[in-house]
Amino acid sequence: MTVKELIAFLAPPQGSTSHSEKLISAFGGFLGIFLAVLISGHYLGFHDALLVGGAMGASAVxxxxxxxxxxxxxxxxxxxxLVSTLVAVTAYELVPNLYVAAGLAVGGSILLMAYLRCLHPPGGGTALAIIVGxxxxxxxxxxxxxxxxxxxxAVMLAVALLFNNIATRRWYPLSLHQLWSPPPTVKAVQEAGMRTVNKDDLTAAIKEINAVIDVSNEDLERIYALASVHAHMRRVHGVASRDVMNRSPTTVAADADLLDVWHLMQQDKAKGVVVVDADRHVLGIITINDFLKQSAEECKRGFPQCLIDYFHKARVGHxxxxxxxxxxxxxxxxxxxxxxxxxxxxxFARHHFNHLPVVNADKQLVGMVTLPYLMSVLHDDAAAKQS
Incomplete structure (x- = not known):
């Protein structure tokens, strides 16, 4: 492992903000904490004010x-x-053992914050500061x-609202951005042709936002991939096999000569044919892979010459x-x-094939679904080709 790789392992990147953004964040933290400690010192004295300021310092980050x-x-x-404060005061009043009270204060705060949807890590610091104050x-x-x-x-929130929205032109709270500048709809993104997003695209988007996102790039990429799968599945839910199948698949009889089958596949540009009986009941399927497997021992001069030799040997009695x-x-x-x-x-995933015959209620062949075409449908490429 090189020194560069070791540094990347021990200190992975946390964001893609500009230098000015980092300086602005630092100044905002200074301003908020200066005012918060000033107010706390007036009521508690310098020592206890620092205990409260510790939790507020974490909030400032x-x-x-x-x-x-x-x-x-x-x-x-x-x-x-506020939740952490109430829990910690209750724990201090009811539990004489400070070690137990400290644990209950922090643990209880986490529990209530989680249920009240106000999880804020510095709240644990506030709870502990009350116990040890x-x-x-x-x-x-x-x-x-x-x-x-x-x-x-009140002071910290006022500074955050004014500083983030006026001094830095950030969006705070984030719900304001979602309300006044809603994200583009899935349809709009699709119409713009933006169907594929990779890691570099996510990194570029984060740089354009120019604010630290509390999610790693890898998690964002995974979230996007999973969301895309769910979105595709949602769009095709209710779409039947008959809507995505080839209604005129190439078929052959069971006693068809293999050389004729091969020529028919070349003629129809088909990678697979369905073997049917006189009533179009499916008997079997033949793909290019089947030809390759059977003729592999003869393939010493390249394909398709080896295939021609293979057919010739079959016809002369091999x-x-x-x-x-x-x-x-x-x-x-x-x-x-x-x-x-x-x-x-x-x-398709379980059986590792690319061709799936479609039959009607009488078990008669009515079409063929191929994996490549199905994937194109899931990515909305089929509609683009038909337009």
């Missing part, structure tokens, strides 16, 4: 460095600290939630398959014409 994080939104910030802190009791916590929250029934794969997995296409992909 979220409010000014990662304002788009769900953990930094106003309800998470205000609710997290001095006489000035303990004397306030539940009034601590008002002075200094509520005052600090013990090689020469009719369709001798080469076809059987039994054949098929699906009904009303089968939802969301059930087809698992079949």
């Amino acid at each position: 979220l409010l000014f460095a990662v304002p788009h994080s769900p953990l930094a939104q106003p309800w998470a910030f205000v609710g997290g600290h 001095g006489p000035g802190t303990h004397a306030l009791g539940y009034h601590y939630a008002i002075t200094p916590v509520a005052y600090n929250l 013990a090689k398959p020469r009719l369709a029934r001798d080469l076809m794969t059987t039994p054949v997995i098929s699906v009904g014409e009303t089968t939802d296409v969301i059930h087809l992909l698992p079949l």
Whole structure:
């Protein structure tokens, strides 16, 4: 492992913000904490003010460095600290053992914050500061939630709202951006031709936002990939096999000569043919891979010359398959014409084939679904080709 790789392993990148954005975040943190500690010192004294300021310092990192994080939104910030304050005061009043009280204060705060959807990590610091605080802190009791916590929250939130929205032109809270500047719809993105997003695209988008996103690029890429799969599955839900099948698949009889089958596949540019009986019941399927497997031992001069030699040897009496029934794969997995296409992909993945015959209620062949075409439908390429 090189030094560069070791550094990347020990200190992975956390964001793609500009230098000016980093400086702005630092100044916002300074301004918010300066005012918060100033207010706390007035009510608690310098020592206890620093204990409260520690939790507010952690909040400042979220409010000014990662304002788009769900953990930094106003309800998470205000609710997290107030809930933690009430839980910690209750724990201190009811539990004489400070070690147990400290654990209950932090654990209980996490539980309530999670259920109230106001999870804010610095809230744990607020809870602990109350347990280990001095006489000035303990004397306030539940009034601590008002002075200094509520005052600090009001000051910090006011600074965050003004600083992030006016001084830096960020969007805070993030819901304002979603309300006033909604993201493009899936349809709009598709119409713009933006169907494929890779890791570089995500990195470029984050740089354009120019704010730390509290999710790694890898997680964003995984989220996008999973969301795309779910979106594709949602769009095709209710689409039947008959809607995506080739209604005129190439078919041959079981006693068809293999050389004729090969020529027919070349003529129709088909990679697979269905072997049927007189009533179009599916007997088997033959693909190019079947020809290649059978003629592999003869393929010393390249394809298709080896295939011609293979057919010739079969016709002069060698013990090689020469009719369709001798080469076809059987039994054949098929699906009904009303089968939802969301059930087809698992079949292709499980059995590792690319051709899936479609039959009607009488088990007669009515079409063929191929994996490449199905994937094009899932990516909306089929509609683009037809337009």
